[in-house]
Amino acid sequence: MTARTGKCLCGAVRFEAEEVATEFSACHCDMCQRWSSGPFFSTTVGKVRFTGEKNLKRFRSSEWAERGFCSVCGSNLFFRVLEFADHEVCVGAFDERNDLVMTGEIFVDRKPDGYALAGDHPRLTEKETLEKYRGLAG
DSSP states (O other): OEEEEEEOSSSSSEEEEEEEOSEEEEEOOHHHHHHHTSOEEEEEEEEEEEESGGGEEEEEOSSSEEEEEETTTOOEEEEEETTOSOEEEEGGGBSOOTTOEEEEEEOGGGSOTTOOOOSSOOEEOHHHHHHHHHHHHO
């Protein structure tokens, strides 16, 4: 894990992240597809500090999670389960991302047939994903 910086498309929201995982995953659930117009590529961040907070909007996308975005340019920035401090930050928002490695996909049975991501990594169905995360919460 390492520290990284990043920003939205217009730079109105910037962040400094610590405890950044060097792996990222892709989520193909319906909400992530609608939010990102495709798979949501994200990595786990333990601590994050935002500047331009007045431009950071948080949307409660379910009873248990929120998503953050820039109110100026609309760039998606993060997903967060409300009961956890960790954020799942959009890979594309980081200033340096070339060394990040994709290590998994979730909700693969929800992805459109029109694309497939390359690589040898775990691919969990919706049922497998929900079982995995229920186990972490329970």
